[in-house]
Amino acid sequence: MAKLPKPSELSQISLTPPPKPWMDIVTEMRQGMYCHGAKGKNLAALELPNARDFKVADEDWQIPDDWRETVLNGIKERLEKFRTFHVFMDICVRCGACADKCHFFLGSGDPKNMPVLRAELLRSIYRKYFTTAGKIFGKTAGARELDIQALKEIWYYYFQCTECRRCSLFCPYGIDQAEITIIGRELLNLLGLNIDWIAGPAANCYRKGNHLGLEPHTIKSSIEFFLSDLEDITGISIEPTFNRKGAEILFVTPSGDLFADPGTYTAMGYLMLFHELGLDYTWSTYASEGGNFGFFTSMNMAKRLNYKIYAEAKRLGVKWILGGECGHMWRVVHQYMDTFNGPADFLEVPKSPITGTVFESAKSTKMVHVVEFTADLIKHNKLNLDPTRNDHLKVTFHDSCNTSRGMGFLEEPRYVIKSVCNHFYEMPEDTIREKTFCCGSGSGLNASENMELRMRGGFPRANAVRHVHEKHGVNMLANICAIDRAALPALMDYWVPGVKVTGTHELVGNALVMKGEKERTVDLRNEPIPGRAAAEEGGETDV
Amino acid sequence: MTLPHILEAEKKAIVDRWFALILATYPADAAQFFRSGSSFTNPVGQSISQGIDDIFDGLLAGAEPETFRPFLDSIIRIRAVQDFTASQAVIFIFHLKTAIRERCLGRIRAEGMLQELLLMESRIDELAVMAFDIFMRCREKLYDLKANELKDRTLWLLKRTGFLTEVEDMPEQTAGCGTNVKQTKEVH
Numbered sequence: 001m002a003k004l005p006k007p008s009e010l011s012q013i014s015l016t017p018p019p020k021p022w023m024d025i026v027t028e029m030r031q032g033m034y035c036h037g038a039k040g041k042n043l044a045a046l047e048l049p050n051a052r053d054f055k056v057a058d059e060d061w062q063i064p065d066d067w068r069e070t071v072l073n074g075i076k077e078r079l080e081k082f083r084t085f086h087v088f089m090d091i092c093v094r095c096g097a098c099a100d101k102c103h104f105f106l107g108s109g110d111p112k113n114m115p116v117l118r119a120e121l122l123r124s125i126y127r128k129y130f131t132t133a134g135k136i137f138g139k140t141a142g143a144r145e146l147d148i149q150a151l152k153e154i155w156y157y158y159f160q161c162t163e164c165r166r167c168s169l170f171c172p173y174g175i176d177q178a179e180i181t182i183i184g185r186e187l188l189n190l191l192g193l194n195i196d197w198i199a200g201p202a203a204n205c206y207r208k209g210n211h212l213g214l215e216p217h218t219i220k221s222s223i224e225f226f227l228s229d230l231e232d233i234t235g236i237s238i239e240p241t242f243n244r245k246g247a248e249i250l251f252v253t254p255s256g257d258l259f260a261d262p263g264t265y266t267a268m269g270y271l272m273l274f275h276e277l278g279l280d281y282t283w284s285t286y287a288s289e290g291g292n293f294g295f296f297t298s299m300n301m302a303k304r305l306n307y308k309i310y311a312e313a314k315r316l317g318v319k320w321i322l323g324g325e326c327g328h329m330w331r332v333v334h335q336y337m338d339t340f341n342g343p344a345d346f347l348e349v350p351k352s353p354i355t356g357t358v359f360e361s362a363k364s365t366k367m368v369h370v371v372e373f374t375a376d377l378i379k380h381n382k383l384n385l386d387p388t389r390n391d392h393l394k395v396t397f398h399d400s401c402n403t404s405r406g407m408g409f410l411e412e413p414r415y416v417i418k419s420v421c422n423h424f425y426e427m428p429e430d431t432i433r434e435k436t437f438c439c440g441s442g443s444g445l446n447a448s449e450n451m452e453l454r455m456r457g458g459f460p461r462a463n464a465v466r467h468v469h470e471k472h473g474v475n476m477l478a479n480i481c482a483i484d485r486a487a488l489p490a491l492m493d494y495w496v497p498g499v500k501v502t503g504t505h506e507l508v509g510n511a512l513v514m515k516g517e518k519e520r521t522v523d524l525r526n527e528p529i530p531g532r533a534a535a536e537e538g539g540e541t542d543v
Numbered sequence: 544m545t546l547p548h549i550l551e552a553e554k555k556a557i558v559d560r561w562f563a564l565i566l567a568t569y570p571a572d573a574a575q576f577f578r579s580g581s582s583f584t585n586p587v588g589q590s591i592s593q594g595i596d597d598i599f600d601g602l603l604a605g606a607e608p609e610t611f612r613p614f615l616d617s618i619i620r621i622r623a624v625q626d627f628t629a630s631q632a633v634i635f636i637f638h639l640k641t642a643i644r645e646r647c648l649g650r651i652r653a654e655g656m657l658q659e660l661l662l663m664e665s666r667i668d669e670l671a672v673m674a675f676d677i678f679m680r681c682r683e684k685l686y687d688l689k690a691n692e693l694k695d696r697t698l699w700l701l702k703r704t705g706f707l708t709e710v711e712d713m714p715e716q717t718a719g720c721g722t723n724v725k726q727t728k729e730v731h
Contacts, residue, residue: 109577110570259696490692
């Protein structure tokens with residue numbers, strides 16, 4: 001039996017961590033902070049190298065003997081290919097402006113979660129092998145050897161970055177840590193070092209068309225289930241079409257909205273809205289994923305998965321594409337799609353068939369955000385809305401990182417929410433719009449096994465929600481992102497019980513007065529609407 | 544002169560020292576940062592700072608044990624998801640004893656109030672026990688969240704694909720009940 005320390009010895013333990021330079025502090029991989037390693041079958045399906053099962057807790061990650069050369073050649077190739085990456089490796093003056101802007105650092109206090117230090121993990125390798133000063137002066141010049149410990153440390157911390165870009169907003173040089181993380185993950189993927197929460201969905205998307213691996217008949221039956229519920233709730237029978245050639249619009253949304261609550265209620269909102277408008281649109285069971293977990297693997301994988309949207313648009317002969325509520329989907333569409341797979345000359349510049357508005361912002365990609373589309377409808381008074389149906393909700397809005405910082409999409413969601421809800425409260429200024437705090441689960445980190453990571457990373461966001469919950473009684477957190485809808489319920493459950501999570505089009509669906517509908521007594525969750533359910537039971541009503 | 548009077552007079556020194564001892568459980572770079580900022584730009588530092596201030600005031604006022612639960616929760620909920628073991632997460636309670644002794648022991652001894660100090664320290668020990676309960680509840684919550692996410696996903700799929708069905712509501716049984724809403728969807 002181990003010798004127990006005496007109380008007098010215990011009291012002598014120093015509480016202050018040793019003041020070692022960061023390079024000398026060995027990273028301990030803590031369970032709860034990382035996701036499971038990628039499965040071989042998923043890597044193989046994506047034709048990624050070194051396809052084999054690997055366990056993070058194992059000492060041996062089964063990487064090829066020449067792994068060091070592979071990584072260094074990978075860095076060299078990307079330095080030549082991406083000017084941004086080269087500049088980001090050289091230009092940082094370590095001013096520290098980014099240090100306290102990362103939600104993972106704010107929640108953990110782990111210095112290696114400071115964006116500057118997270119970048120330094122890779123930058124130190126760059127210095128050692130690609131700069132004269134680093135080659136000659138080594139550690140003194142901030143350079144270090146690429147050994148297995150350094151590789152594992154990069155893996156650990158590059159899968160603790162949600163690519164949210166909040167840090168880049170504050171960097172005087174505009175260094176984009178998300179781009180560095182993207183490159184870092186590309187390098188890790190050269191050795192088969194992905195996480196399964198990313199590789200699995202990406203493989204599913206490549207083979208089946210969506211992250212969840214839903215096959216065409218499952219997608220159809222899932223939507224039919226919503227239709228059955230909608231008929232119960234509204235009395236209206238909705239008949240959407242699937243894979244219909246010649247439709248004017250192809251609608252693409254994250255598959256999460258077809259599979260898990262509360263995203264499913266958002267999908268029901270879409271169905272109601274499009275039916276009410278009589279929109280000539282179709283769902284696709286092939287391009288059945290708006291999200292793109294390839295984006296969290298490599299640029300090439302993002303391009304490959306994104307291509308199916310254009311390919312399907314071409315096959316069906318639609319005029320333009322309407323996209324659902326998602327985060328990273330829109331960063332890919334807005335910033336990469338046209339370069340990846342454009343120009344989509346076979347499509348037309350999107351034009352709303354209801355209002356005649358031409359969406360100039362989508363002139364190149366031919367893909368419009370559904371919230372922009374709906375905001376335009378409301379602006380032109382084309383929807384009959386009854387916001388009092390949402391009067392039992394006190395709503396705040398969480399800006400998704402990708403739509404706010406990635407495409408400047410700030411006003412439209414607020415305009416829509418305020419049009420369908422009477423009680424809206426903003427969170428504090430430092431936590432919304434461009435400065436929004438990440439949900440803590442983006443960029444493929446919304447697995448369950450890394451719950452501690454998600455909770456600490458999401459704390460700054462939850463803390464701001466708690467503020468409006470306590471001050472204004474906010475009980476609903478609205479968003480326009482499928483990962484938010486999947487991840488925020490757990491975050492609220494831990495930090496701010498009593499606050500639920502909703503997509504914006506669920507709120508629209510609840511407020512939408514449809515032609516020929518029966519009196520609404522329940523909302524899209526099949527929960528009684530306060531003050532209206534009583535009418536059904538013969539009580540008083542305020543309708 | 545009573546012990547609370549002495550502690551009240553030295554409140555700032557004691558709470559500052561207590562805060563410093565807690566921050567010393569974090570890496571130096573983080574500890575420096577946790578001292579600054581607002582409750583939105585530095586939620587961890589501010590939550591700890593506010594939490595210990597409330598705990599200290601509660602002790603001086605002789606508050607009921609349950610009064611301390613939200614104050615302790617605001618700190619422990621954070622430490623339960625940080626890189627701490629159970630003992631490291633709750634040890635900060637005992638640092639209050641250290642801070643009081645360091646700042647006031649001489650005066651307390653001079654005033655002949657060692658007995659009162661022991662009673663106060665016993666109350667702090669009670670808080671430590673309560674802190675451990677809160678820590679365990681937070682950890683259990685984390686495991687619940689993990690399990691529920693998996694369960695919800697699986698159940699949803701099984702129901703939608705028809706592999707799993709539930710007993711339908713019987714109209715004659717639901718009549719007269721508070722609600723007769725058809726339960727077709729899982730509601731969170």
